[in-house]
Amino acid sequence: MPDETHNPTRRDFLRATVRSGALLTIGGMSVAMFERARGRDWVWQIDPYKCTMCGQCATECVLDPSAVKCVHTFPMCGYCDLCTGYFEPQPNSLNTGAENQLCPVGAIKRKFIEEPYFEYTIDESLCIGCAKCVAGCTAFGNGSLHLQIRRDKCVDCNDCSIARKCPARAISRVPADTPYLIKDGHPH
């Protein structure tokens, strides 16, 4: 170590002053931050009531496939035979044939429950978040299908690249302890 302690120059004094000042500021900032933050963390989420189903969630996410998936609020679902989220606008017939399905990756499973009800579940390992089914369900059905950012997939970018492109500005930071904005039938 250089031996300069015995003869502190003006520059050394200045440096020490700046250093102490800066360290004190940091201390102050940390205290203020902990006071205010209280462990509050943020994650990105889609407000389904603002979403316009533009389809960019599938293409703009840094992940491929996107961290955005379609989720289903079953209590809102009408369990329709002719599900407008499942079937093409002009379905040839109401069966699971590829020519009738809306989902480009076949991620929606249709299951018969009882006459005349069918249950639709999303296979998230296939879903790419293109919102085709959401658009169909919202326009003609109850709107029980909607997009959400899946927390187990999302890499929590500091600046969400889908949010940058979202035309409806539907993606925002939400508190991490309530990370989902799942539809419940009432607008927020």
Added chain:
Amino acid sequence: MSRKTPVISFFAGGLVLAAGRAAWAIERFPPPDFETGHQLPPTERTAGNPGWYDALDITVLFAALSVGAWLVLKARSRKGVVGLAIACLVYFGFWRNGCVCAIGSIQNVTLALFDSGYALPVVVGAFFLLPIAFTLLFGRVFCAGVCPLGAIQDLVSFRALRVPEWLEQPLRVLPYVYLALAVVLAATGSAFVICEYDPFVGIFRLSGGVAMIVFGVVLLAAGMFVVRPYCRYLCPYGVVLGWLSRASLLHARIDPTKCIKCRLCEDSCPVNAINLPDERVDVQANRRRLVLGLAVLPVFVLAGALLGYGLASPLSRMNTTVQLAERMHAEQAGAVEGVIKETEAFRATGASVTRLYADALAVRRRFAWLTPTAFALLGLMVGLKRVRLSVPAWRDEYEIEASRCVACARCFEYCPHDARNVALLQQLTAEQRDDPEVVALTVGGIDR
């Protein structure tokens, strides 16, 4: 319990999706009562990273910084720093996907200062403050190998070309510009440009925008010959740490009482941080230049402020609210044909357009004072840089310039006082020790 099945004619009617926003309020098909007692499946809420990840990140950061400080200042070990760089690159880069990072945290801190609705998460605050605190105490050990962006660049370098000062100095102006832009855009809640144009995060995640990944690869390729191009010519956090490291308690130093001016380390520094002795300084001329330089300083500040004043308008167009207001106005006034997704979505909300204009105006007003302020400061910094270049310090020793030194520890290996080199030199014969070429080869040929 019977119920009408929805009819196909629904589609045949060709219902238009016009302004289909109010749709959510409509329960077109009442949820069924199942006779079979079918239970509705729950809507899954998958959990993200557990909360303790934050604590782990902070702990790892603190530990890495401590180890880094020890490696640079105490062990003086280049190999150790390389090991640390690999470890941090794997953890912060590839494992934690490069988010959160200290460089980006500047924006979060700025946003938290300007937007009361945004509370700074503790982990982001820690990533902003810990490297600063360590820099004040031990120099830029964060840059050495803890920062994954620094680490990946440092690790790929293999044959460093020396960038001449006349090129190095002006290029080092760019980070100031970047910092000014990033702060203004974050403070107005417009964009996080540091994150948006992070060249390496795509490599860490092995996915992302092709353009940015290509940029990252190009930077790494350049970094093979020009060490750490991002750190030197772009990194805005480096500006902050560079300034603070001038006031650091300890940092990598050349001990003037031991230095024998063997000149072996002169070319070992890849970031031009070793200053040579300079005894040809004209003190009289210096004084004259200092007065002149300080006199010209207000010109730089004023030029910066004026530039910022003018840039407020174009920069504000990076804000989505301003973009939307502009487009809405153009559409309302008939200046453009048709609508875009953004205005369509806005119309569907039924929100007031005058309110949108008011919001845009509020954003504008923020830009109107922030941009000139930031750019005036930028002018001041550039002016000061020029003054410093005009007024060289008289120096009779080799010195490490703290603000540039990224504590990579390369130079230590070239010093004959390095413990390992002392041992090696002792194995030579007295004759060999007199031959500078042999000494040089023994101490370490250039293989950076």
Added chain:
Amino acid sequence: MLAVGVVMIRQHALLHATGPVDSLELKALRERLVDEPLDEPLKEQIRLTDRRLRETFLQRQRTLSTGAYLLLFGGIVGVLALKRHAHLHKRAVTPGTVALNAIDQPLQRDRARWAVVVMSGAVLITGVVVIASMSSPLSSAQLSALSVAHQRPIATTRTQATPDARQWLVNWPNFRGPGGLGVVPLEAQGNPAYPTAWDGGSQTNVRWRAEVPLGGFNSPVVWGGRVFLSGATEHEREVYCYNAADGVLLWRRKVDPLRRPGLEEPDVMEETSYAASTVAVDGRRVYAIFPNGDLAAFDFEGHELWAKNLGTPDNHYGHAASLIAFGDTLIVPFDQGYDDDDLSYLAAFDGAKGEQVWKTPRATSMSWASPIIVDTPAGKQLVVMADPLLAAYAPDTGEQLWRCRGIEGELGPSPTFSGGYVFAVLPDAELLAVRADGSDDVTDTHTAWASDAGAPDIVSPLADDERVYQLTTDGLLTAVRIADGELVWEHEFDDHDFMASPTLVGEAIYLFTTKGRAFIIIAGDEFVLTAECDLGEPVHASPAFVGGRIYVRGDRHLFCIEQPEP
């Protein structure tokens, strides 16, 4: 190294050969199927294509991720190899030859200094180019002019406390005052003395007179020292706020929300005006609606909180039903078209945000009657009248409580309420008394009586504890007993026409003619005229009575009438 290169090229190729999600091939096949719905081989072909595309897509996803790993691995190997190579080909350090010479330093510094200046210049020039080419076409001055209603932060509405029940009584929050009944709650107001004499010509007892920029037959409403009303022409719609003390126009705001392109222009009769609906206030906000369906909310400082267009209501005279606020929600009666058109509804909006809280569809025709909110032992009821229904709703949920069928005609007069009865006028036909304690269909069970004496066509009826007073446009005033529906008395105002509805002030009833003459009569078992005054300006809107002052809207001016204590 070679391996890395190969992986790179493969990667590149794969990136561009994307398995299309929006496959044109599939789309074309599906379109063919629409034309030939029974073509089984075609179906099979679609299924196969779909399967092939999806397999390629998944395959690509997998290859991409493995490719990325391979590339990374290749990169690491490459870097290691290069480093090894450099290490094996070490050059000796030759002190003083590679590094710059100390002698060069001043020269280097000089160059560096100039280079920094050049760089600053470059930054400056780039900046100037950016300013010149990319500045916003929408200047801040323009934005400022466009958003004049919002320029200060909206602090008042956030800080003000929710008004209590007393404030709803001492103010005049909507058409015909508290509840919309036309009765001044004199006791709650602290028994102020209302003027009994004035003269517009000599300005006697006229505290102030203020010009109203745009016309309209809506009534003034008053809250907390502010008087609100609206005005409109075919192309402009505005809301005004006057200071109640001196008549200074505190603010005027345009209502110009976003409208769906191609919105129909409303049909509006001259007798209705482009601003017939009276505004409503809730103590913190004022709401206004216009015949083209424009609906807007402002705070008391004139900041626009929200504005929207509900679509032009189908109404051949022009929408005229007034708004009424209930707590923090705004209730909008939107009866239109004919009862089988499924167009009519009653809706409530969140006052602060403008979001719809509830909406109740109604199978009713267009109506000009305004809603009233009445107090019954079972709670508050929102009573709305339109052909063919007189119905009560829960004001907080919009749920229908009871309904009475058989309401016919072009309903101008609003209902009123007294002693547990809702009184509804069937224009030019009869007056109906319906008990408000029923549920579901009360047509046959709760109709107490019907009177055919002097039913008006426009002016709303007024009720005190014992009688219902009706006034026809051409001046026939009748009093009908609440107990049995018998006619008590009638009086004919010759040569006077009436549009404004009567108001009960304690024992007195104030009537305003269309010429601006006012008659004050005693509410009792016989007709007693106590005073006659003249405003000197035509009056078509019902006045507001607050704190001893009468606020009357003339055709061009807003008047404040106050009689100083003797």
